[in-house]
Amino acid sequence: MSQWWLWSFVVIASGAVLWIVRWIREPKGVPVTAHLLAAVILIWSAIWHAVMALGGAHITTGHHEVHWGYYADWIVTAPLLGYALVLTGTHALTGKRTDLVVLIAVTSVSMVLSGLVGDLALEPTPRYLAYGVGVLALAANFVVIWGPLRLAAARQPAQMVAHFIPLAGLLSVLWLGFTLAWLLGPSGLGVLDDPTTTAVFVVLSVLMKVVWSVLDLRRLRLLADRDHLQVG
Template sequence: METQTLLHWLYVASMVGGALLFWVWSRNPKGVPQYEYSIAMMIPIWSALAYMAMGLGQGKTEVAGQITHYARYIDWVVSTPLLLLALAFTAMFYIPKQERKLNLLFGLVAADVVMIVCGLFADLSENSTARLLWYICGVGAFLCVLYLIWTKLRQIAINSDAELGVYIPN
């Protein structure tokens, strides 16, 4: 078995272990809503499935002499929006569900998906100009994600509970 394949399978095992750990923690939630544990379990499960495909030699294609592992993009287009939702739900923990900022959640997820899809199109582009244009669009979407996290989402966290929005290094 080649090293890359072995690493894919080790990653799959790690993700399954992480999902099981979240499941165990969900049995004693300590005030954390069950939907947050469901999101936390879904992230490594989905990622494990994508990397299992790569471990089986699937989820890749060759374009212009370069291998594109599109299974990674399939992983990222689901797992990173879920990570952003988990982050947003943490920031909005003390806000009643009916008052949560759904437009902010949609904006975070939409910008993230645009960023990932632009990366995939850049990776699949044979033309360097097209690749650069897709890359620039993806960077623009990434800057939107950063802006929403570090301004809007952080302010919500600070306003609801100062400890949620402030990082204090040890």
């Protein structure tokens, strides 16, 4: 059953990539970079889901199986999703916030690495200590998104602000969802078994990497082109 869920993501992500490639031919004022970023996120994630569906990218620890393929996926896609959010939050501004990209990348990578360390830990104390560090990294991520990035986004025209707020909210909720799924799954409390955790991770991945990315690009394409929206 786990393989079915993993392959389902591969199929859905592949379809989304083809749709984005179609959009690239007519970007409608949205930078091609933003389209390519979404495509790279989907392709990278689909590769690792396919590897796991074929039985790879996992090891057995003392108490459960560690699917390290998830972390190989997340270590790249988490900071790239943050980068995509920064691009949207500064879409209509002339000055880009490289500092925010770096901050979100650092907090995202720290969050993922903490999850991997906790997953590999054989004893509860280091496992939940690593989980706590990951939660702090997530909290720091939220501070960046809802602090300086939100303030930067507020300098944009009203229609861009109206797009950014729910987009940032959805990404925040989905990141929190992954954190809770990890805690409830075999890596944490064991409330969810491995197949159920796989299904939850796939559903969250579809929402985060397919639905979120497509909604972002589609809305940007419906708004005025970049020059029209630029406010400085």
